[in-house]
Amino acid sequence: MIRRALLIVALLVGLLVPFLGRDYYATLMLPFFGYGIALLGLNLLFGYTGLLSFGHALFVALGAYVAAFFTTRLGILHLELILFASILTALVVAVPTGLLCVRYVKIYFGMLTLAFGMLFYSFLYKFYHLTGGDEGMRVLRPKLLGQSFESLDKVPFLIGPYYYYSLALLLVAAFVMWRIVRSPFGLCLRSIRENPDKAEYLGVSVRRYRFLAFLIAGLFGAVGGTLLTIPTGLADPLLAYWTHSGNLVFMMLLGGFANFLGPLLGAFVFIFLQDQVMSLTEYWRFVFGAILAIVVIFFPRGLMGLFEGQAGGRG
Amino acid sequence: MFHAATLFLVAAGLQLVFGVQKIVNLACGSFYALGAYFGISLVTWALQAGLPPPLFLPVLLVAGLLLAAIGPLVERLLRLIYDRDESFQMLLTFALVLMFEDVIRRLWGTSPYQLGQIYLVYGQLRVAGLTIPVYNLIVIAAGLAIAVLMGWLLARTRFGRIVRASAENRAMSEALGVDMSRLYTRVFTLGTALGTVGGALVVPATAASIEIAVELIVEAFAVVVIGGLGSMRGAFVGALIVGIMRAVAIATYPEVEMLAIYLVVVAVLVLRPAGLFAKAAA
Numbered sequence: 119m120i121r122r123a124l125l126i127v128a129l130l131v132g133l134l135v136p137f138l139g140r141d142y143y144a145t146l147m148l149p150f151f152g153y154g155i156a157l158l159g160l161n162l163l164f165g166y167t168g169l170l171s172f173g174h175a176l177f178v179a180l181g182a183y184v185a186a187f188f189t190t191r192l193g194i195l196h197l198e199l200i201l202f203a204s205i206l207t208a209l210v211v212a213v214p215t216g217l218l219c220v221r222y223v224k225i226y227f228g229m230l231t232l233a234f235g236m237l238f239y240s241f242l243y244k245f246y247h248l249t250g251g252d253e254g255m256r257v258l259r260p261k262l263l264g265q266s267f268e269s270l271d272k273v274p275f276l277i278g279p280y281y282y283y284s285l286a287l288l289l290v291a292a293f294v295m296w297r298i299v300r301s302p303f304g305l306c307l308r309s310i311r312e313n314p315d316k317a318e319y320l321g322v323s324v325r326r327y328r329f330l331a332f333l334i335a336g337l338f339g340a341v342g343g344t345l346l347t348i349p350t351g352l353a354d355p356l357l358a359y360w361t362h363s364g365n366l367v368f369m370m371l372l373g374g375f376a377n378f379l380g381p382l383l384g385a386f387v388f389i390f391l392q393d394q395v396m397s398l399t400e401y402w403r404f405v406f407g408a409i410l411a412i413v414v415i416f417f418p419r420g421l422m423g424l425f426e427g428q429a430g431g432r433g
Numbered sequence: 434m435f436h437a438a439t440l441f442l443v444a445a446g447l448q449l450v451f452g453v454q455k456i457v458n459l460a461c462g463s464f465y466a467l468g469a470y471f472g473i474s475l476v477t478w479a480l481q482a483g484l485p486p487p488l489f490l491p492v493l494l495v496a497g498l499l500l501a502a503i504g505p506l507v508e509r510l511l512r513l514i515y516d517r518d519e520s521f522q523m524l525l526t527f528a529l530v531l532m533f534e535d536v537i538r539r540l541w542g543t544s545p546y547q548l549g550q551i552y553l554v555y556g557q558l559r560v561a562g563l564t565i566p567v568y569n570l571i572v573i574a575a576g577l578a579i580a581v582l583m584g585w586l587l588a589r590t591r592f593g594r595i596v597r598a599s600a601e602n603r604a605m606s607e608a609l610g611v612d613m614s615r616l617y618t619r620v621f622t623l624g625t626a627l628g629t630v631g632g633a634l635v636v637p638a639t640a641a642s643i644e645i646a647v648e649l650i651v652e653a654f655a656v657v658v659i660g661g662l663g664s665m666r667g668a669f670v671g672a673l674i675v676g677i678m679r680a681v682a683i684a685t686y687p688e689v690e691m692l693a694i695y696l697v698v699v700a701v702l703v704l705r706p707a708g709l710f711a712k713a714a715a
Contacts, residue, residue, distance in 0.1 A: 164520075170520040170523075172523075218699075218702075218703050222702075224518075224519055224520070225455075225457055225519050225520070225523070226702070228457075228520065228523065229457070229654070229658060229702065230699070230702045230703075232651075232654070233655075233658065233695055233698045233699050233702060234699065236651055236695050237692065237695040237696065237698075237699060240692045240695055241692060244692060359647075360647070360651055361530075361647055364524075364527045364530075367524065367527075368524075368527075371524065400538070401535040401538065401539060402535075403531040403532070403534050403535040403538075404531070404532050404534075404535035404536065404539075406531055407528040407529065407530070407531030407532030407533075407534075407535070408528070408532060410524065410525075410527070410528035410531065411510070411525055411528040411529070411532070414514065414521050414524050414525045414528060415510075415513045415514055415525065418517065418521060
């Protein structure tokens with residue numbers, strides 16, 4: 119009950135943020151929506167299936183570059199089309215990589231995903247004529263539902279129509295993910311995390327389910343990446359770098375991976391904390407490293423774990 | 434070849450720690466960076482104190498070894514979560530990467546550091562139209578020497594036997610009376626020392642910059658994967674392969690340099706996940 123009430127309050131606050139007159143904070147919410155969607159996918163892999171990906175940034179970057187490619191090269195500005203293309207591209211990439219990755223578990227899975235991420239990074243970095251190399255590619259303002267909102271400047275556009283578009287997309291994504299983890303499919307994934315051998319005996323095709331989870335995670339990552347890159351207006355290869363994957367895992371862990379909403383909370387706290395700490399000191403990485411170390415050592419269940427005590431949080 | 438020697442040192446540290454403790458230590462790139470910066474500082478200071486330039490090599494070694502003292506400290510931290518999943522241990526080392534990066538930024542600033550021309554003190558060699566500083570050859574020789582030394586240490590000494598036994602079967606060697614926590618501290622410190630000494634040795638011929646920590650770790654990681662996790666011989670061969678591939682790629686198709694390396698990594702992981710030399714020797 120309390121959880122539901124808190125959720126509704128959070129949603130209302132989310133709806134009202136653009137009216138608070140603090141445009142800056144409203145713009146900070148935009149990366150939260152993008153990361154939130156990407157992390158929902160990552161959490162399906164780690165929190166529910168037990169596979170830690172160190173290459174999730176690959177899909178985020180993929181979504182970002184699809185947006186860049188569509189808006190600047192093809193001149194297609196409809197965001198719906200771009201998102202659809204992101205999903206398709208993510209599938210095209212995730213099928214072969216997924217087939218290879220899910221053959222391994224634990225640290226080997228992490229390493230193979232990391233290798234694929236770096237492969238993509240070096241591709242983005244080196245193929246200058248296609249991807250803009252280290253300068254990246256510009257992302258133009260897209261049309262939302264066919265509307266271009268040309269009368270609005272950049273900031274009013276971002277914290278106006280685009281804000282609600284992203285929020286709505288996050289809600290849809292969260293709802294879809296909620297249905298996924300609550301379905302028999304989600305239950306199978308969890309059984310795989312707890313005990314793959316037992317799951318296999320019970321007739322769960324472990325590898326196929328892991329593969330499907332990988333696909334869904336990649337798809338969410340790409341959608342998140344597309345959303346992320348529109349406010350910044352730039353897709354650059356660092357989005358695919360392994361430290362970015364590390365940050366994604368960091369956010370997930372900070373919020374608590376054992377919980378459905380944990381990653382969202384993690385993304386939120388990470389973004390706002392980063393903003394605050396960066397304004398206080400240039401050594402924000404040190405502070406964040408220390409926070410991550412403390413979370414890993416003392417609070418492996420993240421912030422959500424703190425709220426719920428030891429009993430709750432089965433996901 | 435020069436690059437291969439560097440990679441070998443870092444990768445060997447990674448291998449040693451993974452082989453025995455099953456921890457993927459992302460921070461070993463940071464150890465390398467710290468070694469590089471600290472080496473520069475110590476040498477600069479020693480030269481100002483009146484050290485004759487040709488003696489800078491031992492100073493670098495000392496710098497690397499002194500810095501290995503952070504090994505036991507980091508190991509203490511990691512010990513808190515030995516009973517947890519490997520992923521968490523890897524994440525903790527990722528936290529260390531972030532922290533060390535800012536430690537370097539705080540102590541040495543963001544601009545790259547160089548030791549100037551001092552590495553030319555030992556002269557240059559002219560081979561078939563190429564000019565090679567003798568120092569680079571020294572580093573390659575040092576890499577080889579350390580490789581031989583590690584091989585000897587692991588294969589011939591009592592310590593090496595205990596290390597290999599524990600890598601093989603931890604519970605059994607503990608039951609036979611091996612003090613695991615002491616062994617882990619030693620192994621981890623040795624792994625750290627390989628990184629810091631590597632950084633200190635290589636820096637005169639290159640430069641120390643903030644990014645080397647995160648760049649080197651992925652390369653070392655490529656080496657480790659190609660060679661096979663946990664195998665010392667694998668680290669050696671893997672470093673050679675990556676080093677040579679890089680040299681060839683730079684000479685022929687510079688665009689595909691890193692791409693080629695990761696393609697090989699992926700291919701190896703897919704075809705022979707245990708690596709090309711999957712005899713867990715260490």
